[in-house]
Amino acid sequence: MSNQISPKYQMNIIQNINDKLYELFKSYDDVEAYVCKWQVFYDDFGNANFYIQYKDNEHKKIDLKKTLHQIDGETLLKIAIDLGLDTPDFIPSIPMFKNELKSSFETAAQTFEKAYCNVEKDPSLAIGLANSALESIIKAILKDKRVSIQYNNRDTLSTLIKNICKAFNINNDQSCPKEIRTIASSLISCSTAIEDLRSTKTEMHGKTKDDFIINDSLCAYFVVNAVSTIGLFLLNYYRNKYPAQARYVSTEIDPDDLPF
Numbered sequence: 001m002s003n004q005i006s007p008k009y010q011m012n013i014i015q016n017i018n019d020k021l022y023e024l025f026k027s028y029d030d031v032e033a034y035v036c037k038w039q040v041f042y043d044d045f046g047n048a049n050f051y052i053q054y055k056d057n058e059h060k061k062i063d064l065k066k067t068l069h070q071i072d073g074e075t076l077l078k079i080a081i082d083l084g085l086d087t088p089d090f091i092p093s094i095p096m097f098k099n100e101l102k103s104s105f106e107t108a109a110q111t112f113e114k115a116y117c118n119v120e121k122d123p124s125l126a127i128g129l130a131n132s133a134l135e136s137i138i139k140a141i142l143k144d145k146r147v148s149i150q151y152n153n154r155d156t157l158s159t160l161i162k163n164i165c166k167a168f169n170i171n172n173d174q175s176c177p178k179e180i181r182t183i184a185s186s187l188i189s190c191s192t193a194i195e196d197l198r199s200t201k202t203e204m205h206g207k208t209k210d211d212f213i214i215n216d217s218l219c220a221y222f223v224v225n226a227v228s229t230i231g232l233f234l235l236n237y238y239r240n241k242y243p244a245q246a247r248y249v250s251t252e253i254d255p256d257d258l259p260f
Helices: 007-024 028-036 064-068 073-082 094-104 106-117 123-142 157-168 178-201 217-241
Strands: none
Touching: 007 028, 007 064, 007 073, 028 064, 073 106, 094 106, 094 123, 094 217, 106 123, 106 217, 123 157, 123 178, 123 217, 157 178, 157 217, 178 217
């Protein structure tokens, strides 16, 4: 992956990491302690993947930017994800999706944020959380009485996606080209596959030592990206089909509210 990260992008991500670390940690010591956790020593002679650089001869103030510039692109990307920074060049729809969720879907936003931050550290957990975030979004949409589709709060993703596709009529709308309907129908297949992964290939349900568990971050990237794409489409379709209703504010004065 590191050879796919351009120097220009690395410069940008280093600046973002620098700013975020000093926002999170107010002291040089804490910033240095965090960065040191990403060091990998290869032998007993102190050879490592990077070395801490300092601004002073006493080695009390880390020179964060100089230190970060020694770190390879793949590790920089992992640090950015760990800090919750957006990485649009690698997961393009993530920033848009996170912004959409924060505006109206707080529970799903928190779950998806955890999924995103665990892509590298715990791919199995990331996939399970991404599945849960998509479930939360669909349930929130189906609660809108205008959607007029009944569902059980215990429904899993495969059932929920079928219900919302039925509500939106996105895979049977004859006014859309056949190819669009085919892509829309694939939402069901894709979502069902994500649920199957969560149920059979992650630790979200009890597993034994002989069961296969996904530990490849590339698979987690793929699933998290798929969830963000599906989620963005469903959110935008919902908001177009069912625009937010303006709240009625009464201008009548209740005599009991008068101070005299």
